Structures are given as structure tokens and as C-alpha cells.
Amino acid sequence: MSKRLLLARSMKTLGILRLMEMYKSRPGILILNHHRIGDSSSTRFDRKLFSATTDEFDVQLKYLKKHFDVVSGGELQDLVSRKTDLKRMYISITFDDGYLDNYTHALPVLLANQCTATFFLIPQYVGTGLIPWWDEIAYLLRNTRKNKISIQLPVPITIELDSDREVAIQKMLQHYKRPDNVRSDELMEELRRETECVLPVVERRFLDWKEAREMNAAGMSIGSHTQTHPILGQITPERQQWELEYSKQVIEENIGSKIYSLAYPVGTPGGFDITTEHLARSLGYSMCFSFYGGVNTPRNMNPANLLRGNTNSAPDLFRTETMFLTKLGRLPH
Template sequence: MPHGRRALAAGALDTLGLLDRFLWLRAKLRLPVLSVFTYHRIAELSDVDELDPGVAEVSAREFEEQLEVIKAHCTVVSLRDVRRFAKGRKLPPNPVMVAFDDGYRDNHDVALPLLQRAGVTATFFVATEYPGKGRLFWWDRVALLMHRCRRARVELAYPATLVLEPQRDPVAAATLVCQTIKRTSGVDIGRLWDEIERATGVSIDLCEERAIAARTIMDWHQIAALRRAGMDVQSHSHSHRVLQTLSPEEATRDLARSRRVLSDALNEVVHAVAYPVGYSLCGAFHRAVREAGFEIGFTNNSGLCTLSSFDPLNFPRIAMDRGQIGALFKLKLLIGQRPGR
């Protein structure tokens, strides 16, 4: 359903009090569904500047309102609750888990105080290659280079032949490059940066990148502060590469490294991983997660989790979008879909 029609339908149902009633009824009947909401950044789009705007799903005000709706209609569950459920324990009525991917600094600076005020526990999935390294997330680096390009037409020869128009639409150009990286096996990241910089005529100074990364990505002190505050911190892989673009052996090494780095940093066992980009795993990649030592794995943009039939290494999650407040968010709690899906 298009976003506009969905908003109208949600508003009409909410005016009649039906959304509240349906949520109450789902809890009363203990319908076997789990909602896991995935966030990345809590930020105004104006604060994102030259970086990827697609991961700034909510403002602080919107997030606070969503937490209020969750608290009013659902039972917040932790990663520990979900792990126990995977081993046979029951979940409470209308269970909801809140999750953050990547490791953006606003998770600590903005989301954590709001979570604490609301009394909500969240799980933060961190890509362990980035904290404290002075390097931007690769998708943010692509976005920055495209925003700074002053060439009307850019032709990339690697990792695929692409024709871009970054001066006209830098977001569309960055999106196309990122989509190509996500579906291309064996991308050499160093070669990729060389090619983008050659084609765009743009590069970023190491000192500047270090400064932007420090403002954008959590360091290990901030990650540890999340854990001390009672939040869960788990793996989002090491390099944040789509696992299916690696060999199963490379995927195992990347996941195991992430688990080891997190375990050493937090001085505790790490049990769960959220897959970068969030595609479901099967076959050799399913085994790779097990071999890396994880007992729980999360996909993304995959909807509600039906508790009567689930794969502990492919727990579905619901991707968030801007503007999902009020009646629209209540509808999302009920059906779990993104607009247009």
C-alpha cells in the first residue's frame, strides 16, 4: 500500500479506536508474534550533512513518541528474553524488542538517554572494525564522495560498470554504488576507493575522515557505557560486508573476529549477531554463523516473527522509516511492514 494511502487508512482506524483495540486484543489472545524494530541513527536529516541520509530513520522526538506507544501497548523484551524463548521459554503478551545496528555515536548520545527515561532496554549491534579506527562506515564514505563531486557525469569501471550523475542527484548516485557493493562478491575495498576517487576527482584527507568518524561513530568507551547502562551489545559482523558476498570461510572468519573483539572489549560472552543489510541465511552461511559461535541471528526488513515457527539464526526484524509516528506506528506494530511492501 502506498505511504499516503496507508497513512489515511491508519488515521481512520485510529480515529475509530480500532488500532488500540486490535493491539489490546492481540495481547489478550496472546497471538504468537514478536516485533523486533531496527534503528540505525536518531538524527534530524539536517544533522546528517554529507553522509548517508537513509540510515537516519527517526528524530529524537519521533523516537520518544514511538517508545511511548510501545510502552502503552506492548511488553518490551530483552535479548536475554529472546534467547530464553529460543530454548523453550514463553514470551509475554505483545513482545517487542528494540535494536540498533552499526554503532553510530547518536546511539549513545541521543538514544540512550531516551531509552533510560522510558525504561526500555535495547540491543546495539556493532560492526567491530570501526570504533576508534578513524574510518567512516563505507556507505557514509561513498555518500560523502558523491556529495562533493562536481562532475556532471561519472563512469565507474569497478566493482561494476556504472554511469552516475552525482552533481544532479548525489543521493541517487551513492545509492546505486552501495547497492552494487551489497550484491557483488569479493569487492576489494581499497580498489573501490581508488576507482571512486579517480572517477569523481574527490578524495578525503585522513585527518578530516578521522574527525568526522569521531563525531559519527561510537568509540569503545561509549559502547562500554551502553553495557553499563543495562543495554545489550552484540555483533553486527566485523567489516559490515554482506555475508553472501564473501565465501563461507571468509564469513566465518569475519563473524568470529567480531565476536572475539566484542567479547574482549566487554569481558563477556557474545551470543547474537545481526547480519549486515539483513538478508536471510541458509546452507553454508547458516553453518558459518554457528561455527563462529553465535546462537541467535537476526535478519532485517523481514517483518514480524511468528513464534510458532522460527529459525533462531533467521529471526525477522522490522526496518524503520521516517514519519512512522502516531497511527502509522501503531499500524506498524500490528502488521510489521515497511510502506510499499
């Protein structure tokens, strides 16, 4: 059992969690991010993207609704722009990438709990069965017959594959995300050659425009996650501008209304930079989201870098982490 899970169980047993739940929250906005909802073991691709099963997601929403105001994308915009005073802790729910399970699994649970969320779509993937780089890396490393691979770009790395393949997948994903990986297409070519693996033909994996419009009509917000999901910090300002501008245009044409929010792909500090932030603001994005944790408070609120964090699927850990973040502004150590 992990140290955090042990702490969560102890806190629950001792009743500390219940005391924290009664204690007043600080003013702020906790923005939670998901990628996929469902059973992680059923995928041949990146399993780490699954943050909850439908049952776990349902438990999370019920818990959040009981203790906080869960706000819509429009309400979040009012809070961020200070049209509404930040008097207490608000919760906002977001989804990156636009996988089909966002429509088939997450949407019904959101609607049943009268919650809304913002979904960040990648127009290039909408309605397709494409396999993006993170899923391809996971597939190639899990299925290769090799017991180790050596990659030269952007710097040499050897990854052992004879023990835990999931660990190897995470190592390769971190390697891909390096800020100096400026020839990412060539790196993927190298990886395909090295693993000697062929990708399977798959059915549609991403929600389509009709489903996105239906979600939007049901109160969900739609935002951009760029046109092709590059790591923006790895590409030129010109290409960054195209990714941000073109995706906004395509989504607006297909959804039929203006969009104003952007989630930076990967969203870690090296995944975007100050150029990205300026570009995004100048192109009309009034809310831009990173993804490396934290709580947005009246003191640190930055519309060009709204902090978001992962959620934990284990219910006790989810409760504990949510309470630490909303009452103390940090996660337990």
C-alpha cells in the same frame, strides 16, 4: 503525501487504529532495528541511516511500552530458545553499527523509558572517526562536481548526478551490495577516482569501548556486527569465519562478558547465506539477525535468521505499521 501515510492518517481519523490497538496480538516477536538517532539533515554522510529524531524515538518507545512487552537481550534469548513460552507479541529493539549517537542520543531516551536494546558493534570502527563504505559512497556522490559517473565494477553502470543526488546515492549503494561485487575495495578505488572527491577529516563517529561497557552495565546488550562490516555473501567462507570469530573475541575481551548475538551486515537475503548461518551457529552465536522485515512467529522462528525490520519515523505511520505487523503479521499494502 505517500499512499501509506495517507492510509495511516485515514485509519487514525476513522478510529480503526484504536480498534486494532484493543485487538489481541498474535504470539510472536517483532524486532525493530535502528542505525542512527538524530537529525538526518545534519550529516554529510548516509542520511537514510537516521530512523528517528530523539523526540520521535521517545514517542515510539512510549507507544511500544503502552501496548507490548519490550524485552531485553536476555529475555529475547529465552523466548528464541523457548525457555519462555511465546504467549503474546513481544518487542525487541536493536541498533546496528555502533554510531556515537547510539550513546549520546538513543541511550538517554531508552533509560528514561526504562527500555533496553541490543547494540551490534563493529570492532574495527569502535572509538574511531573512520568513514565506512556506505557513508563514503554518500559523501562522494553528494559532493562531486561531476554531473555523471561511470563505474566498471562489478558490471558497468552510469549514474546521473544532475537531478536528485539522494536517489543517485541509493542507486550506488544498491550497486555496491550486488552479490557479485567480490572486489569491493577496487570498486571503492574506482569510485574515488571517478568522483575526484576527497573525504573530509572528521571527529570520532563511533562509540568507544568505555561507552559500550557503560551501556552494557546499564542493561543494554552488546552483539557483533562482524569485525569490518563486509557483505558476508560477497566473501569466502574462510574470511566469513574470521569476521565472525575474531569480532566475537574482541568484543568479549573489551566488554568482559560472553556475547551470543550477531547481526549480519546489510542483512538482506543476498547479504549472507546458509554457510554464514552454519558458521555463526558453530561459533556460539545463539541469535543471528537479518534485516529485511517480517515478524518472528512460533512457526517461522529461526535462531540463525531472526527477522528484523526498519521503523518509520512519522508517528502515525509508525503506529499503523506496528499494528499491522503485530495484529495481522504483515505491512499494509
